[in-house]
Amino acid sequence: xxxxxxxxxxxxxxxxxxxxxxxxxxxxxxxxxxxxxxxxxxxxxxxxxxxxxxxxxxxxxxxxxxxxxxxxxxxxxxxxxxxxxxxxxxxxxxxxxxxxxxxxxxxxxxxxxxxxxxxxxxxxxxxxxxxxxxxxxxxxxxxxxxxxxxxxxxxxxxxxxxxxxxxxxxxxxxxxxxxxxxxxxxxxxxxxxxxxxxxxxxxxxxxxxxxxxxxxxxxxxxxxxxxxxxxxxxxxxxxxxxxxxxxxxxxxxxxxxxxxxxxxxxxxxxxxxxxxxxxxxxxxxxxxxxxxxxxxxxxxxxxxxxxxxxxxxxxxxxxxxxxxxxxxxxxxxxxxxxxxxxxxxxxxxxxxxxxxxxxxxxxxxxxxxxxxxxxxxxxxxxxxxxxxxxxxxxxxxxxxxxxxxxxxxxxxxxxxxxxxxxxxxxxxxxxxxxxxxxxxxxxxxxxxxxxxxxxxxxxxxxxxxxxxxxxxxxxxxxxxxxx
Amino acid sequence: xxxxxxxxxxxxxxxxxxxxxxxxxxxxxxxxxxxxxxxxxxxxxxxxxxxxxxxxxxxxxxxxxxxxxxxxxxxxxxxxxxxxxxxxxxxxxxxxxxxxxxxxxxxxxxxxxxxxxxxxxxxxxxxxxxxxxxxxxxxxxxxxxxxxxxxxxxxxxxxxxxxxxxxxxxxxxxxxxxxxxxxxxxxxxxxxxxxxxxxxxxxxxxxxxxxxxxxxxxxxxxxxxxxxxxxxxxxxxxxxxxxxxxxxxxxxxxxxxxxxxxxxxxxxxxxxxxxxxxxxxxxxxxxxxxxxxxxxxxxxxxxx
Numbered sequence: 001x002x003x004x005x006x007x008x009x010x011x012x013x014x015x016x017x018x019x020x021x022x023x024x025x026x027x028x029x030x031x032x033x034x035x036x037x038x039x040x041x042x043x044x045x046x047x048x049x050x051x052x053x054x055x056x057x058x059x060x061x062x063x064x065x066x067x068x069x070x071x072x073x074x075x076x077x078x079x080x081x082x083x084x085x086x087x088x089x090x091x092x093x094x095x096x097x098x099x100x101x102x103x104x105x106x107x108x109x110x111x112x113x114x115x116x117x118x119x120x121x122x123x124x125x126x127x128x129x130x131x132x133x134x135x136x137x138x139x140x141x142x143x144x145x146x147x148x149x150x151x152x153x154x155x156x157x158x159x160x161x162x163x164x165x166x167x168x169x170x171x172x173x174x175x176x177x178x179x180x181x182x183x184x185x186x187x188x189x190x191x192x193x194x195x196x197x198x199x200x201x202x203x204x205x206x207x208x209x210x211x212x213x214x215x216x217x218x219x220x221x222x223x224x225x226x227x228x229x230x231x232x233x234x235x236x237x238x239x240x241x242x243x244x245x246x247x248x249x250x251x252x253x254x255x256x257x258x259x260x261x262x263x264x265x266x267x268x269x270x271x272x273x274x275x276x277x278x279x280x281x282x283x284x285x286x287x288x289x290x291x292x293x294x295x296x297x298x299x300x301x302x303x304x305x306x307x308x309x310x311x312x313x314x315x316x317x318x319x320x321x322x323x324x325x326x327x328x329x330x331x332x333x334x335x336x337x338x339x340x341x342x343x344x345x346x347x348x349x350x351x352x353x354x355x356x357x358x359x360x361x362x363x364x365x366x367x368x369x370x371x372x373x374x375x376x377x378x379x380x381x382x383x384x385x386x387x388x389x390x391x392x393x394x395x396x397x398x399x400x401x402x403x404x405x406x407x408x409x410x411x412x413x414x415x416x417x418x419x420x421x422x423x424x425x426x427x428x429x430x431x432x433x434x435x436x437x438x439x440x441x442x443x444x445x446x447x448x449x450x451x452x453x454x455x456x457x458x459x460x461x462x463x464x465x466x467x468x469x470x471x472x473x474x475x476x477x478x479x480x481x482x483x
Numbered sequence: 484x485x486x487x488x489x490x491x492x493x494x495x496x497x498x499x500x501x502x503x504x505x506x507x508x509x510x511x512x513x514x515x516x517x518x519x520x521x522x523x524x525x526x527x528x529x530x531x532x533x534x535x536x537x538x539x540x541x542x543x544x545x546x547x548x549x550x551x552x553x554x555x556x557x558x559x560x561x562x563x564x565x566x567x568x569x570x571x572x573x574x575x576x577x578x579x580x581x582x583x584x585x586x587x588x589x590x591x592x593x594x595x596x597x598x599x600x601x602x603x604x605x606x607x608x609x610x611x612x613x614x615x616x617x618x619x620x621x622x623x624x625x626x627x628x629x630x631x632x633x634x635x636x637x638x639x640x641x642x643x644x645x646x647x648x649x650x651x652x653x654x655x656x657x658x659x660x661x662x663x664x665x666x667x668x669x670x671x672x673x674x675x676x677x678x679x680x681x682x683x684x685x686x687x688x689x690x691x692x693x694x695x696x697x698x699x700x701x702x703x704x705x706x707x708x709x710x711x712x713x714x715x716x717x718x719x720x721x722x723x724x725x726x727x728x729x730x731x732x733x734x735x736x737x738x739x740x741x742x743x744x745x746x747x748x749x750x751x752x753x754x755x756x757x758x759x760x761x762x763x764x765x766x767x768x769x770x771x772x773x774x775x776x777x778x779x780x781x782x783x784x785x786x787x
Contacts, residue, residue: 133619162544225494374734381643383688386503408727412693415723416506
């Protein structure tokens with residue numbers, strides 16, 4: 001299907017110029033080793049032709065899918081894309097970290113010809129992760145056939161201001177979707193589940209149906225304790241983590257929708273991954289997820305639900321979940337001179353709590369390095385560390401270091417959690433990492449919980465020293481479709 | 484000595500690390516052998532002025548404010564006002580500060596009546612300008628978001644502000660201090676916060692107390708004085724507190740780095756202007772606006 005900009009020759013020229021400029025910027029960016037060139041090309045191209053994303057995405061023969069949410073969108077997108085590839089679809093996706101519109105524009109324009117037409121096979125589909133705040137604009141530009149929403153936690157309040165506000169933005173965007181679209185929502189998150197009310201698009205929920213993971217009471221980091229319909233207290237029968245659980249409103253009667261896709265018999269094997277049974281309308285499947293933590297089971301479940309709505313066989317999702325590798329800094333294992341390190345991206349209190357739970361699972365002590373930066377992508381407001389349950393580290397660490405632009409805030413947080421003063425405090429993330437990893441005895445692992453830009457600078461240094469592959473090469477490797 | 488902390492609406496108005504303030508009071512008391520006890524006061528709970536020495540209230544969204552404002556007036560108002568008149572200390576942060584003024588007009592123009600502890604009122608910037616908050620960019624354009632540095636007597640306070648409301652002190656009301664960097668009360672008059680007796684209202688999140696130990700001790704001492712007369716707090720080793728304060732101050736006065744470009748916020752960086760302490764940190768609207776002009780003007784437009 002050719003995608004010719006409608007009508008005027010001027011528009012045609014603008015589209016071609018946009019694609020040309022974008023591609024040049026990308027080639028330059030890579031040649032100059034300025035990173036993967038994943039955002040800037042799309043940015044430039046969109047400036048030249050604001051209709052670029054809409055124009056190019058219309059030409060995708062199988063339409064496109066958007067995955068959004070606070071946590072887990074990268075992993076969910078990866079598993080979903082893996083399953084779609086296994087089903088024979090040619091998947092166009094955006095590399096992690098480029099989840100604003102310019103990033104999506106870049107991933108589309110690399111598939112365009114010099115004349116500004118999308119040159120893709122008939123089996124092409126777009127599967128993109130989208131930043132929470134950019135979702136309304138992305139939904140409008142891309143007219144997705146399927147939207148998957150993983151969860152909604154408080155995250156970067158300096159960017160998104162209020163959790164309620166983000167929910168309202170999503171709701172407005174979702175209500176514009178046509179009846180032909182499908183929306184897949186997390187039943188366990190009240191604010192997300194409620195997004196399904198009053199949509200023209202068809203709605204499918206996914207959720208955990210496993211009582212053994214329920215804990216009593218809500219964590220401090222829980223954000224949606226109130227009924228999204230009437231504002232009264234929600235009564236939690238079970239809570240999994242943060243505000244995710246089985247709930248009902250005692251006032252208006254609104255309750256957790258019954259999920260069409262459910263995970264049960266979940267067994268988490270520490271850092272090695274998890275096993276679960278997933279029920280879909282096509283039957284039950286035993287899943288093995290190669291990524292650690294209960295939240296990754298939920299991500300696999302979200303991907304299974306999304307895949308099923310695309311008509312992809314559950315067996316293929318099963319394979320994709322089993323073959324999933326940690327995305328950029330999500331539980332990424334690194335070996336430096338024979339010493340082992342495991343890097344976990346954390347960006348909000350609920351993510352931090354889950355990361356810590358994962359690292360501390362089992363018994364014994366751990367070696368831990370926490371990194372906190374306050375650049376735009378990290379959130380310039382670092383107050384969230386006071387909502388994270390750092391107290392869980394008490395008596396469980398044999399080494400505890402802090403690093404980053406706000407390392408001293410972390411040190412202070414540890415002091416008020418009555419933990420011993422840190423073994424290492426360094427504003428320079430890279431120096432701190434190599435010092436900490438050097439002090440790690442052979443056979444032990446250094447666990448690194450770190451925010452976005454801190455991880456980025458650490459990773460760049462690891463690439464430079466040849467310890468890990470650049471992320472865009474990883475993404476390309478991930479795109480290689482097993483036959 | 485004993486100190487009772489009344490923590491208002493712990494489950495609703497505790498959005499921005501506010502429990503760090505509670506933790507700071509408890510620990511700094513405990514380290515000095517003062518037993519501090521925290522009472523959570525949720526919707527429906529009355530405030531007994533004799534059973535509270537230090538009242539803390541944190542931040543929340545407009546919807547949270549709507550939720551608690553009735554309760555604050557009808558159930559708790561009397562008790563809080565009496566406690567403060569009798570010399571109890573208080574720290575009201577952000578949304579809590581707004582509700583302790585005479586009224587708060589929200590983004591939709593709805594007027595929430597406040598406690599009136601502070602002789603001030605607050606109007607959401609969107610209500611002032613008639614802005615519809617239907618996109619992140621527009622919502623960002625009316626908010627004061629960024630690091631906030633305040634001169635409080637001889638002490639410098641550092642924190643983070645994130646608010647859509649603009650607070651105006653009435654004549655005679657005493658501000659907490661002068662803004663050194665950031666927006667403060669209203670981004671217009673250079674004032675930040677409000678003081679009435681031993682009650683302090685402020686936009687400082689961060690949370691405010693851990694990194695500003697002088698402010699924490701000021702509140703603790705004031706709260707104790709009501710019951711125990713003249714109290715002098717023995718000094719603590721505040722090295723980690725002051726180092727964190729220094730680092731945060733450095734970040735607050737630093738110019739934004741290369742992340743703006745990498746993150747796709749714009750293709751041009753402001754150049755040719757030396758950093759000034761008065762520079763307002765860049766506004767988050769540039770995240771989504773992608774407009775180089777925004778990068779240059781966001782700080783100024785806030786005060787317009």
